Amino acid sequence: MRNIVIGSGPAGRLGSMELGKLGEDVTLIEKNHIAGTCLNEGCMVVCALTDITKFIDANKRFNNYGFIKSQLDISYEKIVEKIIETQEKLRALNQMENESVGNTVIYGEAEIDGKNVIVNNETLEYDNLLIATGARPFIPNIKGSEFGLTNKDILKLDDVPQKLNIIGGGIIAAEIANIYATLGSEVNVIARSEFLKELGENTKKYVLEKIIPDVNVMEHTNVSEVFKDKVLTDNGEELEGTAFFATGRVPNSEIAEGVVELNEDKTIKVNEMMQTSVENIYAAGDVTGGYQLTPVARMEGITAARNMANYSNKVSYHCIPQTLSLNTEVSFVENEKSDLSDDEKATIAIPGIAGPGAFWKILSGDTGYCEIEFDKNNNKINKINSISPSSTSDVAYLSYLMRMDYDLDDYGEFLEIHPSTDTNYKIIKNLWL
Template sequence: MKNIIIGAGPAGRLAGIELGKLGEETLLIEKNDLGGTCLNKGCMVICALNDIARFLNNKRQYEKLGLISGDIEISYEEIVNKIIKTQKVIHEIDYEENTSLNNEIIYGKAQLTENEVSVGGETWEWENLLIATGGNPFIPNIPGKKYGLTNEDILKLKKVPEKLNIMGGSVIAAEISNIYSSFGSEVNIIARSNFLSELDPEIKDYIVKNLLKNVNIYENTDTKEIQKNKIIVENNGETKEFKGNTFIATGRSPNSEIARKILQDDDFDNRGAIKVNDLMQTSNQNIYAAGDVTGGINLTPVARMEGILAARNMAGYLNKIEYNTIPQSIQLEMDVSFANKTNFDKNKDGNKNKDNDKIINENKETIDISSPGSAGPGGFWKVLTKDTGITKASFDSQTNLLESITAISPSSISDIAYISYLMRTGENISNFDEFVEVHPSTDVFFQIMKYI
């Protein structure tokens, strides 16, 4: 077999599609379901639950304004059933996408030797191998960790927890807290350091006060023990106990163990991530890796980008990866989307995850500007409560190049994606006059740029 891909999540699935389009013989091996963590246990599940959460929050807001009245009950069990049913439909689409390009898909756990891969007693030799096995939840080594829930348990819950304690201060902690507090859970966030430390303080403050106002947030707080229906923490020398389920949202670990037999120790960093060059190659030029298994920016669009690029290189069409101004988002009552002008090197120590959110040149003279959101789709009825969102941008005063931008608004995901493209291409903000936004819109940062 010329090309074998292990893992059919965003990186592996897109790599298979790209190889198929290029007419390359390709075999995909998937242990569980097509789509990886994103579709089955991650961001798509968050999207589905957040749709319901937003509906409930909008209903409460309209009631306060006297626009509607009436009781609504949610069936968490039925929400889970319909999510699983929708996933099965998408599995079929993903399967058809690859097999229609003459790719073969095998389900089962793969075993690797130097030039072979086997599944269920069947063995294939490979010329090029792509390892796209993703990651797993990182579980801190604390007493009672077996009682902690992770993203892999969301669809196993039978009902909405009455009380939920979330370990972690990252994006996933914010998203989970928003969903279950909207569903009626009493939610505590237990952050070992600062909550959402990667965000600008003004943006974080808006999120805490306006989007997570029903969530209790405890920063600089250590978790000492997890019990079946309780968590024990310590803050400033004081021990506290919070009843309820505990959800662990403390990051991801690369699922790279499968590669230990065929790669050298130097091919792994200290977290177990597979090191690759800018062609997505390991030290063995015929072994590639892409997606979360390589560490770095654990985002589905990045995994897709890496998978496609690896596939092109496997087919002999050489391309180099660049991580520059990657847009990101947090799905809350309103989306929080942001992009920072960066040069990210996933194999450089000290420049992983957090550092990709920092502007590299600290000597630049930047000017910060901010503006509240405006009325528009999803934002009109928020005017009366003065929580229409906020946009904040930073630009180089000498070059007029945009350095960073964050927007909290109903349309920020698509808006920031386009803005990040303009940032990557080096578009001067004085030329933003040529951009005409679609009206009605809930973001005003184009006008901000125009009238600086």
């Protein structure tokens, strides 16, 4: 069957590769660069810059301890140059991977016309269509918003802004604040509600006090106007500096309007098989809303592809692990199906432990923090907030145990690697079991 995939971000790229591996005829269409927002404007760019800020943070710590004497000369221009050079290598690799399973990759802006897709003035027929066009930064209706930056502008900056006002209070806002505060900017974060409400209160407190202590966070504050070199808050306060919008994302669903049913927020409406209101049209990734995370987009793309190839598959959003890329990673997961009373749950929290990436933080008392909420009656994990150099992998494997509904007694035979900064096993094996 002829399959067309529009969009080569995590959902479209993995979906098209899955179709190719299943022996299907696949054409992948990409408007700009292969690999989508993640590689070109999003999480990979954030991770690349955070690698630099971790080095700066460690250098500062070692200088303070007195056993290294060094002064860093950071070139933002050179950092950007090398990020772009790396992106070009990864784009070539991603295209080669897709073509290696027999897929055709076309660059151009697609249009859906009935049972056809038009790209570069060429009409392509399809038996199945996967729309994976992603999302773009949401710009709120604020006077002067055209002066604000978004994640799309990070690699267009000539230098580190002297002063930066980040509008938004979620994960992206925290990651951008961490990067530019470490690089030397004076940073304000302006959140219209709470900052990092995804985290537990103690975890959030640790982030503010230990990881981004130089960032000024203003909660329950709105921006009324943006200027080229300052922002004005709703209480009349003027904050000098460049504005940066981290206010969420809006789906690139215009291509699907009038073709399939959309939700009220303009995301594409899909079922658990990633099927739209039209039987042979599927959608996956950020354009469908929900968890806007690369691993989730990949999962959705693969699910859609298998159904397109007549291998019945359903997606599940149970216990999705998430992380903040900061100078020390912050990862978390919650069993959203569980609503425990105070009598049914127990919480154990301890500081982070020594190990790779954390040993030299013992002297300053900021090795990390871990908090696990347990379901006392069923002997299961209900929620984890973990701050440590290894939290991304630690929480990922524990989220798997949660999804598979393992009893924690099954964890008793787990054998950790030493040295490690995984505090989770210490809580589970030594303090809970």
